[in-house]
Amino acid sequence: MEKISVAVRFRPSTAPDLPAERQWRVEDNRISLHLLDGTPVSGVSFAFDHVFDQSSTNATVYDLLIKSIIHATVNGFNGTAFAYGQTSSGKTFTMNGSEDDPGIIPRAVRDIFHTTQMTTDREFLIRVSYMEIYNEEINDLLTLGNQKLPIHESLERGIFVAGLREEIVNSAEQVFELIKLGEANRHFGETNMNVRSSRSHTIFRMVIESSVKDPISSGDVSNADAIRVSVLNLVDLAGSERIAKTGAGGVRLKEGKHINKSLMILGNVINKLSENGKQRGHIPYRDSKLTRILQPALGGNAKTSIICTVAPEEVHIEESRGTLQFASRAKRITNCAQVNEILTDAALLKRQKLEIEELRRKLQGSHSEVLEQVILKQRNDMHKSELECERLAMQLEEERRSREALEHCIREQQKKINNFTSLANSSDQARSSAKQMDSRNTNDEVIMPQEDAFKTPNFKVMPHDFVVKRSNCSRDLESSPLPENFANVADEDLWMRLNKGCTTDLDMLQMTPDMKYQSFTSSDISVGLALEEEISNKGRLPILETECRFNKHLEASKEECAAVERECNLLREEKASLMQALSMSKQDVELLAAEKEELLKELNIERQKMKDLKEEIHVFSLAFSQREGLLTALYSKSKAMVENLKASQDVKLRALITNCF
Numbered sequence: 001m002e003k004i005s006v007a008v009r010f011r012p013s014t015a016p017d018l019p020a021e022r023q024w025r026v027e028d029n030r031i032s033l034h035l036l037d038g039t040p041v042s043g044v045s046f047a048f049d050h051v052f053d054q055s056s057t058n059a060t061v062y063d064l065l066i067k068s069i070i071h072a073t074v075n076g077f078n079g080t081a082f083a084y085g086q087t088s089s090g091k092t093f094t095m096n097g098s099e100d101d102p103g104i105i106p107r108a109v110r111d112i113f114h115t116t117q118m119t120t121d122r123e124f125l126i127r128v129s130y131m132e133i134y135n136e137e138i139n140d141l142l143t144l145g146n147q148k149l150p151i152h153e154s155l156e157r158g159i160f161v162a163g164l165r166e167e168i169v170n171s172a173e174q175v176f177e178l179i180k181l182g183e184a185n186r187h188f189g190e191t192n193m194n195v196r197s198s199r200s201h202t203i204f205r206m207v208i209e210s211s212v213k214d215p216i217s218s219g220d221v222s223n224a225d226a227i228r229v230s231v232l233n234l235v236d237l238a239g240s241e242r243i244a245k246t247g248a249g250g251v252r253l254k255e256g257k258h259i260n261k262s263l264m265i266l267g268n269v270i271n272k273l274s275e276n277g278k279q280r281g282h283i284p285y286r287d288s289k290l291t292r293i294l295q296p297a298l299g300g301n302a303k304t305s306i307i308c309t310v311a312p313e314e315v316h317i318e319e320s321r322g323t324l325q326f327a328s329r330a331k332r333i334t335n336c337a338q339v340n341e342i343l344t345d346a347a348l349l350k351r352q353k354l355e356i357e358e359l360r361r362k363l364q365g366s367h368s369e370v371l372e373q374v375i376l377k378q379r380n381d382m383h384k385s386e387l388e389c390e391r392l393a394m395q396l397e398e399e400r401r402s403r404e405a406l407e408h409c410i411r412e413q414q415k416k417i418n419n420f421t422s423l424a425n426s427s428d429q430a431r432s433s434a435k436q437m438d439s440r441n442t443n444d445e446v447i448m449p450q451e452d453a454f455k456t457p458n459f460k461v462m463p464h465d466f467v468v469k470r471s472n473c474s475r476d477l478e479s480s481p482l483p484e485n486f487a488n489v490a491d492e493d494l495w496m497r498l499n500k501g502c503t504t505d506l507d508m509l510q511m512t513p514d515m516k517y518q519s520f521t522s523s524d525i526s527v528g529l530a531l532e533e534e535i536s537n538k539g540r541l542p543i544l545e546t547e548c549r550f551n552k553h554l555e556a557s558k559e560e561c562a563a564v565e566r567e568c569n570l571l572r573e574e575k576a577s578l579m580q581a582l583s584m585s586k587q588d589v590e591l592l593a594a595e596k597e598e599l600l601k602e603l604n605i606e607r608q609k610m611k612d613l614k615e616e617i618h619v620f621s622l623a624f625s626q627r628e629g630l631l632t633a634l635y636s637k638s639k640a641m642v643e644n645l646k647a648s649q650d651v652k653l654r655a656l657i658t659n660c661f
């Protein structure tokens, strides 16, 4: 929300030397009425945003009051500047200016083209129209004849004058040409107050459309099709007049009545708007064409400046007071200006498309992130599975080895058992032959079969007869596997029992080379047999126990191996399914990339189309303005011809009349 900016401008006095009892005094931005002796007239003091005294130029007025609005208009805000004041107070001078001091309109035109050229990131399309409200009818000043154009209102365009010619322009000079044409069609008239008095309100309008020039390089893709459309109205109002002063009659009187009526409605609208919200009530915009057209500028979506022109002469003090009161009410009006961005259906579609694309990109980004995470996780899982597989394979291998070792151990035990069995058999045989010998000759020597004696220890012989020497490597007592108290002699069976079933490497044992056959007495033999039997029975039991334990252990190992193999199979299956998921994710990513490519292609095609259309419009407008120029020239020519003809006819007629009389 922003207040309308209001300024007052005094034109130079037309009668500076005339003595005056009261005169206006300007101090900073305050204006007050003073008596000749300097006493201020009570209640006639006003403050405004700017007060321009008689020496001020159009350049100062433009720079301080209008320039900012013009720049805002180029940036998409609606802007309005209008001159209000009694007749001959300097409105037209302020708006149009002179050769030496151009007014607001020519300065604004130049400034707009300069600013648009400086704004390199946007491209502009500027249209110009020029209309007047004459006797409460709207005429197009750029078109011949009085058209009485109607005012319409629509959602897209707001309030607009239907059928008003809008000229596309590319340079300030082109605009000045059009202004010249409009000025030629404008209604001026001579009154007592002003030799060239505006008999109509004129509205010079510039419509500025702009869009981002290169949305991709400027990074403003979402605004590529948003078109800013702003309207600048530069209004030169007809001046309020006192019929008595203007001396108007006939046509001028009729014009004056319309002028005063519409200015009165403008005053009413300003009054209403200046009241605070609750008391405001209905704003009578529709009561006149002027207020209807200026509606957005008064309390609406526009940046507005009002310049109130004042004639300084004492004779105009009452009108000037009225102007200042109007100005101070206008100061209270608040507008709400905002950038006007419009979207055509195609542009809207395009913007939505871009938004969708943007969303899709985001989605795709997050999707690919998710996919990447999934892939990463799957890879990690796979890696873990492989490690687990390796670990299990190693465990399996270990189990296999220990199983083999156990089997080997069992085989060894089996061998031992077999040996024991054969020993038992041979002891049986020896016992029976000893019995036989005992029965035949008790003094005969017992002869042991040589191979038996050398293969395994023989329990039927006396301990000291069957001896083993320590192996070479085990001669050192410290590291010898044989217990020390066995000294140099060991009973292998006993050794076996002491080692709780662990096999002794028999190859490490060296049998004594010269084993002598000894003779045994029968009592010795019987003692030996009893001892052998006892040892034999006691020795087998732990061996069998060990064997049973081994068998059980073997069974457990087998089961464990089977479980490990099952686990391996499961892991292999899991790895296969992970690989499948990975390849599906890759396919997804490829599909999305292809889709994105498609959309980008479409976008480029649309962009090219837009460019082509703009070029077409440009070419068309150039051709159109050329044609218009030709027509105007033709019209002026024919008008001159008609006037010449009329003049010559007049001359002829006068000559004829003279001749007749």
Ligand SMILES: Nc1ncnc2c1ncn2[C@@H]1O[C@H](COP(=O)(O)OP(=O)(O)OP(=O)(O)O)[C@@H](O)[C@H]1O
Pocket: 010, 011, 012, 054, 085, 086, 087, 088, 089, 090, 091, 092, 093, 094, 194, 196, 197, 198, 199, 237, 238, 239, 240, 309
């Ligand atoms: N600031 C000024 N400096 C010099 N001359 C001025 C100034 N203001 C107005 N004049 C002159 O005063 C005369 C009347 O001015 P102008 O035609 O602009 O008044 P106006 O308010 O437009 O009148 P109307 O309402 O009748 O059209 C003109 O001759 C104009 O050149």
